[in-house]
Amino acid sequence: MNKRERITAIVVRISNKPTEPDPEESLFDAGYLDSFALADMVGELEKEFQIRIPDSELNPRRFESIARIEETVGKYMAGAHAA
């Protein structure tokens, strides 16, 4: 699975919804994530991609959609790789 597919699988698992979100749609507005599911999802993303997203970067807007999550995860994967 590529990065987007892995992120989508985490979102679907955490949300318990039978459908996959569109990459650009708001996961909050579409009912995939609430405040607690968001916190759980960040933990799952960190485990799945073996990254650590700093607290200072934990802005809900960075996790608004699959596309935004892909950007956020990519930033730290790249950072981890460069380090």
Add this chain to the structure above:
Amino acid sequence: MISFGRYLPERVLGNEELAKRIGCEPDWIETMSGIAERRIAEPEETVAMMATRAAEDCLKREGVKPADIGMVIVSSGSSERRFPGPAAEVANAIGIPGVPAIDLPMASAGSLFGMAMAARLAPAFGRVLVVAAERMSGPALAEPLNSDVAILFGDGAGACLIGEDGGKLDIVDSALHSDGTWAKDLRLEFSGAVHMNGRAVIMQASRKVPGVIGEVLARNKLTAQDVRYFLLHQANQNLIDRVARVLGVGSERFPSNIRRYGNTSSASVLIAASEWIETADLRPGDPVCFAVFGAGFHWGALLARKT
């Protein structure tokens, strides 16, 4: 920690009544927060009045005379006035005018910050009475009604007397942190309703509370499994359960009264402690960890041991 005390207004606002006002199902409130009812202060139950009652309860429980207090610290994020804060009024009301009385205008985290500072100030000032009192129901239920906020808050006060001369628990260590990055995400202006960006608050609290608990435990060569009880700010039952899960500790070690009182902001951890200590199953030396998170953001943890 020599003694704990509390004061809760008599008026109960249950989910059934609140749901009608908000326009939701009562079950939704409990699912989202773990809260079934909260206490609502009457007009005469001001922050200073509730703080005074909690302080008196705290002193009475251990037969402490007000004259034996060297300092008063009162925390409140919902005080009725810009100034003066309630601290001097509380000191006066319990009969110790002239004793230094400090206000901590900090919602949620104020009581633990007060306790941590009291532990350091007690050697210089003598016994320090830490009180937290909140009237959150007014701003939480202000128009325009925000259901995410309206369901959470209640009113009440808690107190703890801290001194060097023994007591129920010995304060061992504390870790305190503040970061203004998210100051606007949880705030109460002098007029208006509570503004809360729930996603940002939960996201940060979910990380910072287990983090600061881990910090203070690691410094004292303890693990979460070693801790007999965790007394957390009673913000939301789902958050308390999440912290327990992250720490890998059973939820039975997290005393909770949020179902009955809702989130009473900085008063909550002291109200919870005052109820818990009455029946707590503790052996000498047992570690107990207090932890809070709130507007600011401010967060911290305090480690104590059964005397």
